[in-house]
Amino acid sequence: MWLVLRHKKGELNMLKEEIKKKLGDLPEIFFPKIKISKRIRNKTVEFKHNFLFDYIFVYDKKFCCDKLIKNLKNLKGLKSLLPYGLSYQLEIKKFVKLCKLNSDDDGCIKQSYFNNLNFKKGIFLNGPFAKLYFEVLENKKSFLKVIMNKKAMTISKSKDLIYRPI
Numbered sequence: 001m002w003l004v005l006r007h008k009k010g011e012l013n014m015l016k017e018e019i020k021k022k023l024g025d026l027p028e029i030f031f032p033k034i035k036i037s038k039r040i041r042n043k044t045v046e047f048k049h050n051f052l053f054d055y056i057f058v059y060d061k062k063f064c065c066d067k068l069i070k071n072l073k074n075l076k077g078l079k080s081l082l083p084y085g086l087s088y089q090l091e092i093k094k095f096v097k098l099c100k101l102n103s104d105d106d107g108c109i110k111q112s113y114f115n116n117l118n119f120k121k122g123i124f125l126n127g128p129f130a131k132l133y134f135e136v137l138e139n140k141k142s143f144l145k146v147i148m149n150k151k152a153m154t155i156s157k158s159k160d161l162i163y164r165p166i
Helices: 012-023 066-072 085-101
Strands: 002-007 028-030 033-040 043-050 055-059 078-081 121-124 133-139 143-148 151-156 163-165
Touching: 002 012, 002 066, 002 085, 012 055, 012 066, 028 085, 066 078
Parallel strands: none
Antiparallel strands: 002 055, 002 078, 028 055, 033 043, 121 133, 121 163, 133 143, 143 151
16 A cells, blocks of 8 residues: 655655664655756756655555554654545556656656646756746647747757646
């Protein structure tokens, strides 16, 4: 069963160790990452960030026991445990599967994850347009027609350019 946990900032490793102590072994922990490019002193540097900020998914067969789940609420490094995770197991499984299908070898989400989403506004995460917002005029299979800084542009849905909806 999957649980959705929210960890305290900078305490993810501590939380992992606490979970390992409680369960005896480390369960499957999944948190999708995304690569973001930043320009620092005329150089482009890539950073990996947790796609869901401070939320992680943890899977173990032992989580069917309510008593164990109640004991997990007092772990060091844990901000909160989402209470409705039990009733949304199917959706969580679908989301984790979709993320894994659309991730590279480093576990980072690829642009293919966002390509099929229908959205009106977005932000570029890397490349020459990094941190720039845009409005979608047309979303086709191979390109996006957008307005950015009051100028209409056609952007190819290449593997190098990463954007996401806002």
